Amino acid sequence: MRTAYKVRAYPTPEQAAMLSRTFGCVRVVWNRTLAWRHARYHGERATTNFIQANAYLTAMKATDESAWLNEVSSVPLQQAIRHQQVAFTSFFAGRARYPRYKSRTGRQSAEYTRSGFRYRDGRLFLAKLDAPLDFVWSWPDIDPASIDPTTVTVSREACGRWYASFAVEVDDPKQAPATGTMVGVDVGVKDFAVTSDGEKIANPRHLAKRERNLARYQRRMARKQRGSTNRAKAKAKVARAHRKVRASRTDFLHRTSARL
Secondary structure, three states: OEEEEEEEEOOOHHHHHHHHHHHHHHHHHHHHHHHHHHHHHHHHOOOOOHHHHHHHHHHHHHOOOOHHHHHOOHHHHHHHHHHHHHHHHHHHOOOOOOOOOOOOOOOEEEEEEHHHEEEEOOEEEEOOOOOOEOEEOOOOOOOHHHOOOOEEEEEEOOOOOEEEEEEEEOOOOOOOOOOOOOOOEEEOOOEEEEEOOOOEEEOOOHHHHHHHHHHHHHHHHHHOOOOOHHHHHHHHHHHHHHHHHHHHHHHHHHHHHHHO
16 A cells, blocks of 8 residues: 655755755646647647657757756656646546646645655655755654655645655555444534434534634735735745644544544
8 A cells, every 4th residue: 555654844945945946847847848738739639648748848958948957856857747647647537627737826846756866764865955854753653764765745835834745655554343333424514524323523613713813814915015025924824824724624534534
């Protein structure tokens, strides 16, 4: 079974600059390739496979206009092409919507395969970084030096937090022993859920509890000049407020599902 361990990362200013540059290159490669595929299909009625998209990336890096793409690791750029191919396959199979362009204001990420990183004794070395990337391990019962990640995804949320996600192969979990009882769950709006034995699980309404603070942060951001440093700081506060709501919802869902 494949699982992932997501941890907080703390890059140095130099590492943050290189990773930010990598995020930008990944975004440019994704958007330009998506526009090229779109124009190719509507202009020539020709579909594009992974080999053709990868050749387009190679040609893009060979031009003087896009020579700066060679300043970052090539692995995340190739992974962006691979993920886009998967996205189109899912779209044509009816499992997902049409791939969208990436924005520079949202979550940024870059995926490294084993050719783009080294993981030794619990230390992560990424390509183009001259020192290991510091992170905090959150599973005390698992030794970080014992895992063997197949891919590593480094991301930066809109609120400014950095994360690293280690994808690993693990044994299938053992099935929990049968309890001999059954329960039906009906999810609602007024109550989060009602079980068949009469239990009502209240809706915590995490967003409603924080909407006053969120509205205040949004008003402050609206008063700032676009493109200014103060607006960026205010926007980060709005993103942090949304992150807290998202974390509260996730925690509630995990606790409730585990109890049931």
